[in-house]
């Protein structure tokens with residue numbers, strides 16, 4: 001039986017033989033924007049094609065639910081890096097319809113942890129975190145607007161950075177604009 005890892009390594013050898021990617025490309029995003037979106041399986045390839053993003057164009061950050069819970073968590077820190085080190089000028093927050101995170105509760109995931117043998121005293125330590133994240137997340141569009149608002153209020157993000165909110169259909173790739181960042185750019 002071939003494991004996933006063997007399959008990937010074997011694929012990689014043939015990929016290298018016929019690789020058509022240019023060897024040198026800048027790490028500074030050509031289109032000067034960062035994209036925060038969900039880790040949803042259906043967005044792979046689709047979101048790039050639907051938004052016209054090519055290799056070298058943008059910094060892309062993906063997490064579960066296009067979430068931004070902590071004001072200075074890794075997602076925000078990554079965005080700050082894109083602004084201050086990689087010179088991006090705009091941020092696109094792109095949620096998607098039918099997001100699995102909106103359909104998940106903290107009770108469901110914590111119960112599954114318990115069932116898999118994770119100690120209850122460990123689970124108790126993260127219970128509030130998971131409640132604050134999953135139990136308040138019911139509508140992907142509202143989440144996008146909340147993330148835009150949170151970033152706009154972040155004192156470390158300069159006012160001249162435009163922050164846009166959009167939502168994508170994970171089947172068709174159709175985008176709906178929720179918040180036009182040019183309208184409330186502070187600078």
Ligand SMILES: [Zn+2]
Pocket residue numbers: 038039040064065066096098099100101
């Ligand atoms: Zn999602």
